[in-house]
Amino acid sequence: MSFVLGRLGQTVLVLLVAAFVSFALFRYVxxxxxxxxxxxxxxxxxxxxxxxxxxDDAFILQFARFVGHALTGDFGMSYRFGQPVATLIAERFPAxxxxxxxxxxxxxxxxxxxxxxxxxxxxxxxxxxxMAASLIGVALPTFxxxxxxxxxxxxxxxxxxxxxxxxxxxxxxxxxxxxxTSGLRALVLPAVTLGVFQLALILRLARAEMLEVMRxxxxxxxxxxxxxxxxxxxxxxxRNTLVPVVTMIGLQFGNVFAFSxxxxxxxxxxxxxxxxxxxxxxxxxxxxxxxxVLIALCFAVINLAVDLAYVAIDPRVRSGGGARRAA
Amino acid sequence: xxxxxxxxGLRVEIARRGRAMTAIDDVSFEIAAGEIxxxxxxSGAGKSVTGTAVLGLLERPAYQAGGRILFDGRxxxxxxxxxxxxxxxxxxxxxxxxxxxxxxxxxxxxxxLIETIRTHLDLTPAEAVERAARLLAEVGIPAPRERLxxxxxxxxxxxxxxxxxxxxxxxxxxxxxxxxxxxxxxVSIQAQILDLLRAMCRERGTxxxxxxxxxxxxxxxADRVAVMYAGRLVELGPTAGLLGEAVHPYTRGLxxxxxxxxxxDAELAQIxxxxxxxxxxxxxxxxxxxxxxxxxxCASERPxxxxxxxxxxxxxxxxxxxxxxx
Numbered sequence: 001m002s003f004v005l006g007r008l009g010q011t012v013l014v015l016l017v018a019a020f021v022s023f024a025l026f027r028y029v030x031x032x033x034x035x036x037x038x039x040x041x042x043x044x045x046x047x048x049x050x051x052x053x054x055x056d057d058a059f060i061l062q063f064a065r066f067v068g069h070a071l072t073g074d075f076g077m078s079y080r081f082g083q084p085v086a087t088l089i090a091e092r093f094p095a096x097x098x099x100x101x102x103x104x105x106x107x108x109x110x111x112x113x114x115x116x117x118x119x120x121x122x123x124x125x126x127x128x129x130x131m132a133a134s135l136i137g138v139a140l141p142t143f144x145x146x147x148x149x150x151x152x153x154x155x156x157x158x159x160x161x162x163x164x165x166x167x168x169x170x171x172x173x174x175x176x177x178x179x180x181t182s183g184l185r186a187l188v189l190p191a192v193t194l195g196v197f198q199l200a201l202i203l204r205l206a207r208a209e210m211l212e213v214m215r216x217x218x219x220x221x222x223x224x225x226x227x228x229x230x231x232x233x234x235x236x237x238x239r240n241t242l243v244p245v246v247t248m249i250g251l252q253f254g255n256v257f258a259f260s261x262x263x264x265x266x267x268x269x270x271x272x273x274x275x276x277x278x279x280x281x282x283x284x285x286x287x288x289x290x291x292x293v294l295i296a297l298c299f300a301v302i303n304l305a306v307d308l309a310y311v312a313i314d315p316r317v318r319s320g321g322g323a324r325r326a327a
Numbered sequence: 328x329x330x331x332x333x334x335x336g337l338r339v340e341i342a343r344r345g346r347a348m349t350a351i352d353d354v355s356f357e358i359a360a361g362e363i364x365x366x367x368x369x370s371g372a373g374k375s376v377t378g379t380a381v382l383g384l385l386e387r388p389a390y391q392a393g394g395r396i397l398f399d400g401r402x403x404x405x406x407x408x409x410x411x412x413x414x415x416x417x418x419x420x421x422x423x424x425x426x427x428x429x430x431x432x433x434x435x436x437x438x439x440l441i442e443t444i445r446t447h448l449d450l451t452p453a454e455a456v457e458r459a460a461r462l463l464a465e466v467g468i469p470a471p472r473e474r475l476x477x478x479x480x481x482x483x484x485x486x487x488x489x490x491x492x493x494x495x496x497x498x499x500x501x502x503x504x505x506x507x508x509x510x511x512x513x514v515s516i517q518a519q520i521l522d523l524l525r526a527m528c529r530e531r532g533t534x535x536x537x538x539x540x541x542x543x544x545x546x547x548x549a550d551r552v553a554v555m556y557a558g559r560l561v562e563l564g565p566t567a568g569l570l571g572e573a574v575h576p577y578t579r580g581l582x583x584x585x586x587x588x589x590x591x592d593a594e595l596a597q598i599x600x601x602x603x604x605x606x607x608x609x610x611x612x613x614x615x616x617x618x619x620x621x622x623x624x625c626a627s628e629r630p631x632x633x634x635x636x637x638x639x640x641x642x643x644x645x646x647x648x649x650x651x652x653x
Contacts, residue, residue, distance in 0.1 A: 217423060217425055217428035218430055220384065221421070221430070221491070224382055224415060224504075225420075225421075225443045225494060226415035226443070226447060229412075231442065231446070313433065314432075316478070
């Protein structure tokens with residue numbers, strides 16, 4: 001329990017630092033007032049606006065106000081859209097989260113079993129083909145995969161839509177595309193595009209770890225005990241493989257979430273990534289700061305989840321000694 | 328006494344870059360039921376490989392290239408994986424060197440015991456738990472029932488090796504291959520584990536093939552000793568005879584290199600040179616380049632095994648023809 005509390009404390013600290021850095025950073029990306037008022041605005045108008053936005057106050061004061069408001073879910077008004085940032089993000093967040101979740105689900109659901117299989121059947125032609133394919137998956141840039149998939153499945157075959165999110169259903173303020181056929185069809189290409197790299201990475205790591213564990217003394221002793229191959233491979237080897245694999249899946253999930261910007265741009269996916277691209281072009285400081293804090297929050301939550309997964313998998317972490325952490 | 332384990336002309340090769348190197352070269356020995364056979368030699372002499380071959384656990388690139396292994400009169404080196412697996416852990420068990428790495432770190436020792444027991448014996452879960460607790464008690468682990476829920480990392484090295492022994496004995500095997508069972512332990516713990524192993528085997532009449540490089544361990548527990556050098560068996564005989572009056576110059580060298588507590592100032596004897604590696608085999612007797620008493624023929628003719636008293640010796644010095652001529 002103290003372990004969990006300690007981790008929570010660290011998480012809060014990380015979030016504060018992230019908020020500070022993002023807030024400090026965006027003070028130098030340009031003057032938002034210039035973008036907001038027209039060319040014809042007088043100097044007095046500009047000063048009035050500056051004061052209204054609180055941009056005249058001391059930096060520390062501005063930051064304190066930012067954190068204070070953020071705690072209540074208020075990230076201010078977007079300079080560009082003139083709407084509350086919180087509302088804008090809440091509108092876009094489900095699209096990005098669903099995309100990230102589904103692509104990680106594909107990557108993990110295929111990557112771990114395939115990695116284990118290729119480790120156990122190293123000499124099988126299909127295993128070697130998979131390893132070669134995974135190298136391509138790691139090496140190809142995401143936008144290229146996206147464009148290739150669009151060309152193939154949307155332009156040539158006409159099977160799947162090339163942009164947008166399809167029809168969405170709203171459930172208690174959360175818009176989901178998972179419940180309609182068109183929503184699911186629209187999700188396929190972006191999710192695959194986002195997942196290919198992760199799939200290849202997870203497959204390769206799972207294979208490498210599995211091979212490593214299969215050489216361990218306790219596997220040899222398990223064989224000497226006459227255990228069935230299935231018990232050795234899955235009960236003993238796979239569980240020991242999972243610790244590092246879970247770590248990487250967690251870290252990669254954060255990356256998928258943060259870097260879905262590219263995929264969202266290629267597929268015109270109405271998620272956070274698209275919003276952020278627009279915000280960057282406009283020096284929309286409140287929106288960018290809130291976005292960065294949100295990403296930091298996601299990373300922190302995922303790290304916490306990974307730590308808790310360790311506790312579930314590895315008894316050595318529970319007793320506090322010899323904890324293995326990758327991050 | 329009939330032989331429980333009989334190894335006949337065993338040959339193990341290691342494939343490396345298309346070449347086959349000989350790791351075990353024509354090794355034959357028998358272990359009678361209830362006997363403890365010590366197998367000694369320098370590291371790389373092929374002791375562990377021999378044990379691994381008996382267990383049927385040779386892994387690529389090593390493979391059995393010849394010979395036969397009989398267990399209780401039945402040939403086991405030709406059994407398929409599944410048949411051999413049912414034998415392993417049940418009839419032939421193993422204890423390996425490092426107790427810190429022999430146990431699965433993510434599983435309680437109780438679960439590891441129970442899974443072994445239930446793999447080989449037709450017991451209900453409750454009966455298996457009962458048996459597991461009894462085994463822990465037998466290997467001298469206090470509060471065995473509570474200890475079933477412990478993970479390996481919660482125990483000391485000595486305790487873990489006791490758990491490994493409990494695992495080895497869990498299905499009452501008839502033969503135990505103990506590969507350096509005490510080497511990784513503190514000296515004070517070594518004696519305890521050795522005593523425990525010997526007591527449990529004596530009690531049950533379990534046969535043991537004890538692989539070690541420690542002559543002290545051999546002197547303590549082995550009935551007979553097999554000395555290996557460069558993949559070959561060079562001398563095999565009763566422990567007392569071998570310790571007192573070895574025939575093979577290599578065995579003599581080994582004996583001379585045991586530190587003697589009563590002669591503190593005496594310099595420790597060494598055998599000059601080093602053992603030939605499998606990728607650079609030596610013609611004739613593998614020991615002749617290091618042998619203080621090598622004859623001319625030793626460099627070209629490989630010595631067969633001669634009977635000397637109760638021992639078997641692969642050395643031209645033991646050739647009765649030569650000895651009668653001398």
